[in-house]
Amino acid sequence: MRYVSTRSAQVPGLPFCDILLEGLAPDGGLYLPESYPQVSAETLAHWDALLHDQGYAAVAFEVLSLFVDDVPAADLRAICERAYAADVFGDPVVPVTELSDDVWLAHLSEGPTAAFKDMAMQLLGQLFEYELGRRGQVLTILGATSGDTGSAAEYAMRGRHGITVFMLSPQGRMSPFQQAQMFSLDDPHIVNLAVAGTFDDCQDLVKAVLGDAPFKAAHRIGAVNSINWGRVVAQVIYYVVAYLRVTHAARTAGQPLPKVSFAVPTGNFGNICAAHVTRQMGVPIDALILATNENNVLDEFFRTGVYRVRSGAEETSSPSMDISKASNFERFVYDLLGRDGVRVAELFGPGLRATGVIDLSGTPEFATLRERYGFMSGTSTHADRLATIRAVEGADGVVIDPHTADAVKVAHDLRGSIDGAIVVTETALPVKFSATIVEALGREPQRPAAFEGIESLPRHVTDIPADADVLKQIMSDRLASRTQG
Template identity: 65%
Template sequence: MKYISTRDARATPVSFSDILLGGLAPDGGLYLPQEYPRVSSSTLETWRGLLASQGYAALAAEVVALFVDDIPVGEIRAMTARAYSTPKFASEQIVPVTDLEPGVKIAHLSEGPTAAFKDMAMQLLGELFEYVLAERGQTINILGATSGDTGSSAEYAMRGRPGVRVFMLTPAGRMTPFQQAQMFGLDDPNIFNIALDGVFDDCQDVVKAVSSDAAFKAEYHIGAVNSINWARLMAQVVYYVSSWLRATSGPGEKVSFCVPTGNFGDICAGHIARQMGVPIDRLIVATNENDVLDEFFRTGDYRVRTSAETLATSSPSMDISKASNFERFIFDLLGRDAARTAELFGTGVPSGGFSLAGDPAFPEVDKTFGFASGSSTHADRLATIRSCWEQAGVLVDPHTADGVKVARDFLSSHPDAAPVVCLETALPVKFADTIREALGSEPDSMTPARFRDILSAPRHVTALSNDVDVVKDFIRTSVAEVRV
């Protein structure tokens, strides 16, 4: 299994371990497998038995091994066993799937150490980084951006690991108090929290700009844990497989997935699972008021908003108007035309986006790739949180509420559709203000015991201006001062 950049017309093959440490391709593109591995119905049924008898970690090893040919299978099994274990994860199933209401299920992706779905990839990523760095005798400085959950998941997965430093950019004042406390409460010497004067898209732009500076990237060994790193998506493919297995009873049975998303990473993993042959009917994109992706899937217009136009909402992890992983899907949609992808994303996005409305490829979004979409508002998510609690006794966070709302709308307009599995985003405790607004009070069960003291921890964070050179200087100084 080799990998290629979405912008490389020569399709130069690169190994898994190289793209793991590199993150973004030198040409600014994103890595994807040269071709997706295919899984047969019989393989899926074998995996059904494996999941039932040996659990999620064993299934993860089988899926990951399809994408990794430069790490021994025995090492992969050891890594997944460490990554997906209890009590690190609160549930022995790792990703339980439960019924919410007729036709709608929830895949619980927030059982990990930071109560967010990002733990599902980050825990494995930490194991992969440590293994490859040790094999090569190297160090890495991870530069990432977070709108809420990626940062804490990455930091908890990387804290204390030899050879690894983490520099995490956050949009100042744009995360909930719980999310800030979870990140800024860490005082490990290899963790650096940076509050950038801007929105998430600004943080993401800085990460891309630093990663595109080949000389700086090489000198300071810059790597990535954002979903631009292929290994994140690879790990996320596993829970689509496990959720399909838990939601179905036999070969060929289909379900759809509804996924709250702003950066297109979570649902891009679903796209990959579907391309591999997992019987997924529809992939339903759920957005909030920042509905760039919903607009594209409805109209074909990908209209990037400015920072000033990006709204601050009550589902803040989706307050994104430039979806990094969208390039991977467009690459596939355009028949893997790297030159055209480079044209669209190398020059189109910075100037405001592009349109495929009249392009012959656009109808294939639905017909071939199975995508649908919808959006949700603040009033919608409050109503959804309330109805889930009052009717089913299930408490959902605002992002998951966006997904449930869009799933309900889809089923209402497609009464004969397959059941929908909504992917949970985070535990509601991260968004206490919105829960109280929706329900009028905070349920006693909302805060797990392991998080009860988190808001009282001291904060460790550095405020910086929205300037690439300022961030580079901070990295230079920190690397010179701290040895890991």
């Protein structure tokens, strides 16, 4: 398996471990496999048996083996077993529960930071440490977070040999709980930087630094945002597992296998990009339901064919989706346009910078998008979130977080057009967004014991302007004493 950039047709492509450490491609594009591996019904049946006999880590190994051929099998299996151990995620990993109207929840928030980002970050931490040790190198992680990526990355990377993390977040834009999870960490190799601006500003800073090839090379900088293919492929695993669990439940009950669709709350197109890859691999997913909040750039595209970057992201009660520039969207457009790297480079490079718009509305590719790729979309508002949280708690006795509520709302809106089971990918435990839960239900959400008093801990964070030169100077100063490998 080799990987190419969405903005070129380089041949031969690069192996997995090279792009794992590199993150963004040198031409500014994102890495994807030269082609997606294909799975058969027999393979899915084998994975189903493995899942219910040996657990999540066994399926993770099988899926990753299709994408990773430069790590020995025994090492890759051990990496998966460490990443998805019961003491990290509980047992079983990624259980599913059925709600009303044949809607299911895939529980992705049982990890160390109570967010779905843990599912990929714990694996990424293991992979980084393994490959750096094999090469005798160090790595500087530069990331941006709109809420959960930061804490998940920091908890996954802290204490790992040879890794220093710089995490950017928008000042005042995350919930108090999310801020506390990140800023309470007191570790010289974890550096929190609060940027004056939005998540989009943070993301632009990351791309600016990664685009400075000499600086990137000098400080050995990689990425943990979903621009890193390692993040996306790790998420493919839980789509496979959730599909297997829902179909297994039907088989066990003596029912016909249902069609299975996924409803995914998204702002940066990373999570649903993994669902898209899973579907392209041949896993028989019916519809991919994309749910946005008031920052509905992606919903607008899937309805109209026009991708229109906004001047800034609106601040909402599902803050992890407060994004107006969806980084991973480029990966989907690359597939949509027949993997034409030259065309993608123009659309996402000079074209997007000049106009802020990508218009595919009149193209034959957009005309057949729903038929070829299964996408449907919708938008949810603050009032919708409150109503959905109340409705799910009233009907099913389950409290969901605001982002998950966005997906449930859109799934119900589109239910008339979709047959079979709809699996909503849970985003986080409700405790991370207690103010919205209190507004919806009039009471505080349940708080796991591990998170008691987290908001009162000392904060370790530095405020900075949205200036790439300032960021690079801070990084240089903090890294000056690090021994180069």
